[in-house]
Amino acid sequence: MLLRPYTCGPFSYAVPALLLACVQLLMLPLGSRLRAADIEEIVTAKVLRVGVLAGETPPFLQGAAGGAIGGLEGEFISEVARRMDVKLEVVRTARTGDELIAQVVSSRIDVAIGQLTDSLEWAKSVRFTKHYLVLQEVRLVDRLAASRAGGSTRLLASKTARVSAVAGSVVLPALQEEFSDRLVIVPTLASAVDEVLEGKSLAAVGDDVAVMRWLKANPAVGLRLELSTRGDRRPGLAIAVPWKSDDLQAWLNLCIDKCNLDGTLKTLVNNHLGDPLAR
Amino acid sequence: MMPRFLVRSAKLVLFLLGLAAVLGLACAQSERPPDIERIRSSGELRVAMTTDLWPPFFFLNKNKELVGLDVDVANDIARRLGVRVRFVREAKTFDEIVSMVVDRRADIAVAYLSDTLERARLVRFTRTYVQVKPAVLLNRSLVGLSRRGPDLRNLLNHAQARIGVTKGSSAESFAAADYPLAKIISYENWIDITRDVAAEKLLAGVSDEIDAKSWQTANPEGAIAIETIIRPGPPDTMGIAVHREDRHLLYWINHFLAIKDRDGTLGKLHQKYIENDLWKKDIQ
Secondary structure (H helix, E strand, O other): OOOHHHHHOOOOOHHHHHHHHHHHHHHHHHHHHHHOOHHHHHHHHOEEEEEEEOOOEOOOEEEOHHHOEEHHHHHHHHHHHHHHOOEEEEEEEEOOHHHHHHHHHOOOOOEEOOOOEOOHHHHOOEEEOOOOEEOOEEEEEEHHHHHHHOOHHHHHOOOOOOEEEEOOOOOHHHHHHHHHHHEEEEOOHHHHHHHHHOOOOOEEEEEHHHHHHHHHHOHHHHOOEEEEEOOOOOOEEOOEEEOOOHHHHHHHHHHHHHHHHOOHHHHHHHHHOOOOOOO | OOOHHHHHHHHHHHHHHHHHHHHHHHHHOOOOOHHHHHHHHHOEEEEEEEOOOEOOOEEEEOOOOEEOHHHHHHHHHHHHHOOEEEEEEEEOOHHHHHHHHHOOOOOEEOOOOEOOOOHHHOOEEOOOOEEEOEEEEEEHHHHHHHOOOOOHHHHHOOOOOEEEEEOOOHHHHHHHHHOOOOEEEEEOOHHHHHHHHHOOOOOEEEEEHHHHHHHHHHOHHHHHOEEEEEOOOOOEEEOOEEOOOOHHHHHHHHHHHHHHHHOOHHHHHHHHHHHOOHHHHHEO
16 A cells, blocks of 8 residues: 555656755755855855844944944954955844854854853854953952951852842853852943942952943942952953854964964954953 | 656655755754754763772762762763763773763763773764873782883883783773783783782783772782882873764863863862872762
8 A cells, every 4th residue: 555656657756756856956055065164155155244242342342434343353353354355244133142142053144253252051052262362350349348358258258149240241151150049140330339339249240351441430439349350260252153163163263373473362452452450 | 668667766766865855954954063952852961981980080979879070070061061960880891981972872971081092983082181190010029030120111011021901991002002012911800900919910900090099098018019100101191982973062071171171170170089089088
């Protein structure tokens, strides 16, 4: 009985089979793309599609003249595209880091950049390059509370200590590991500091660039805060690529090495960040 | 007119091509790394180990719970993957652990497993997460009788030298490579090797600093008959074995180990289990 359709007519299997074969032929370019040749595809299209966050995040990413992207990361990824000899197509639709990573996973973009730290959670679905910039975690505690406790380290050693950090900050993965449900996520560094001054949190935590910019803009409030760092908390920024794009990842790693060796990255850091914490 | 069997064959070939296309499409639409997705959907990380216990890497504590350096590492990997861990202790030898990963009876092996070049032909190894120094136990009276001087290679690399190694361990291949003229004898376990070195049936037993220190601690009076030498030179490096097709899992575990190296976790584990022996108080 199973063979009956086979004997019903000469084209009973041939028609669907031919249709399926056509589908396969159409898929051949797609298949070859998925297997490897990630760089070739970008070079052939002459476009590197880079995803960044929708809002501006100076001094890392901001608008520049002629619709280009500026800031440290904007200029860096433009330099990467120049070295790849392709144009940059900027996709600025993601509102959060999670959305940016989702765009990489779905291959809507070739790479993503924008204060992305290579967290283990994100690395489950994408690959990260080596770090092109290493930041420093900085903790701001109430100077008076720290003095009463015998120092900020003692103050934060409490098992009930709550700390505040900004949503999407590069310092979050390590803080989540350390403080778990005692970590309060707030929208801005100013609100994290408010939490500290109101006694709701023991520390406002951020990266050195964000904290030093905030302290510069708020010197009076800064007097009430004590600043501390931890040597082992140095989150790095990396470029995310699709998990299959190991060739592209290797090329970008080499490109980062060369940008370090020829001083390109150092110049970008000096131009945009200055020297927040003796980097 | 085309013969009927040719028409049938052509139709069958076209059908198979079409089927392949559909299957290809299904694979192409898988956006997330299939290796990590497989583990996440199963809800557990299967970690291969030997049936024998190898303290301080994996052993039973006084509550009969499996603990140790490798257990800590495997638990942390599973936790960060968001799954529970299941230790599959079925392998009789270390080489058999590799087979378990190859045959997909386990997802990874975290089991005091040296990343030897022979094993790396079958599986992929992560970066080194712990390393131990090689060690040799020598029978003092046989060494004296041999009159071959203090050089270790000179002492062990000759036709009369009988050297004991644990079967299926990395020491087995290291000893064969380092002392090609000696008679290398494979044993089921390290205890039997030390017994035969003490009984002058073996000139030496080759292993690593962990085994050597364990023997020393358990047999302090044995130092009269047996000399322990922690060999200078390249250490024995341990890696986590991953199936060679699980490339993103390999990338992720390497990334995990790099983070654990940077934040000092691996250093603390080395201090706790390799440099100190406080863990022995907890052993069953």
